[in-house]
Amino acid sequence: MAAIEIQGLEKTYSVGFWRKKPKLALRPLNLKVEDGEIFGFLGPNGAGKTTTLKMLMGLVYPTGGTAHILGMELDDPRMKAQIGFLPEQPYFYDYLTGRELLEYYGRLSGVDSKTVSRKASEMLERVGLKDSANVQLRKFSKGMLQRVGIAQAILHGPRVVFFDEPMSGLDPMGRREVRDLMVELKREGKTVFFSTHILSDAEALCDRVAIVHKGELQGVGAVAELTSSVSSRVELIWRGTVVPAALQGLGAECHVTGDTARALIPESSQDAALDALRRERLHLVSVMPVRTSLEDYFVQKLRPAQTMAGSRA
């Protein structure tokens, strides 16, 4: 059984006061997240990531399609007892202390009153807030709020955890800790579904990713699968400041730094580029294949839409 199964989920808002106009937030989305995987939901701001998460959490109602989490309907309380959610830029009841907040959420999730206090202590320690357990949240920094947000999402031992932009607002150490925590959750057998626009995080963590743009799914699969579809490139470095004109015709991106020149060219043009350098009697220093990153795939997928939008404007 898939942890999350989304079939044709879509959302259209009505905007305007008198004459309501439909505004598409998410085109029919089909997605399956397997049990125990870390799944990245990627896209630029306004792509429809948060709308999708809100629909899965039952905060926004879809205008079409269905979705199931752990095989149950989205409004099933039994399912909700087995999931955890961290919203984007979370804000919590600032008159509560960290411990009170976790105990409150624990009780709402059905944790019995005997164990809720112990679980709250464990979670505070896990996210590094043990010393601030009795401090009111209004005195917490943004990073501390993010940590307590993560704690409330995993306090009740959920099987599926949803994080909306979990690294936003965190310093490099904080981001590293969140990444480690996600890996730990996976090791514990939990499914992690998180949205982000920080591609390096997704690349480092995810078993599979989906990319959405302007409310439409652009691609889904393992990072290696997706990046393999992007044409590979090679980096050539040679001594001198001369850049052969022939390289420009091969689609190379050339840069000169000091007495060294560098060109990034499609792998298929490698032989022609080397011939051009030989003809000019340039001293070749290195030929290195460039690893295709998720960012390359992302840019390739998003660029046509943006170019079209730009040309329309």
Added chain:
Amino acid sequence: MSSRVFNIAFNTFREAVRDRVLYNLVAFALLMTGAAILVGQISIDIERLVVVNLGLTAVSLFGMVIAIFIGIGLVSKEIEKRTLYTVLSRPVRRWEFIVGKFFGLAGTLIVNSVCMAVGVFAALFYVSRHFQSADGWVLVGLYFIILQFLIVTSLTLLFSSFSSPLLSAVFAFSLFVIGSFSEDLRGFASMTRGISKWLATAAAYLVPNFSALNVISSVAHQNPVSGQLIVYNTAYALFYATMALSGAVLIFERRNLK
């Protein structure tokens, strides 16, 4: 009451306490102390009347201000600050959230009113040096005020489930004022004819009948309150509050939390 409703209610009460809502008790205590000292010096034989009148009116006004100004933010603030997201993503049904919020604010108002009642009785004892059996009717007056709070709280929740805090405050306050004159509205309806009679009668029955729930003047004069009125008012207030709360739930159930 489910444990989730209780937890939400308790958290709402805790928020009110920590946001220093109960500090109004200090203002009330000063008012009652000042009134008791002043009344003792300037009035003859009507000290009890003045203290009960002033005391219960103050309980009502202080409570109404709290009910309206906290009530309008109960739902909208949670949406605006997105604290609702982490509540409704748990096994909490939307009706449980609304009902929990209602009980939380109602509990705050009851605790506030009971504390104020202690102040009223202390002032009463100060001016007359003894209690009379008729002073018990003050408790009935206080009970009716609490029933009014239940109605106003449910109405503010209803309004805040679909409109902005400012509009909710305007609606709730307007209904409180109109409801306080509902007996006059009924009298006006009986004197008119045609469509205006229908409209006035409909309005008189739709707005909450706060006139029937206001016995401050009567109990200040030590007049007894009939058991029938107590039963009728209790049933009326609970029915009205339940209807308003059901409306709030119905609207909130359909709402997209953008």
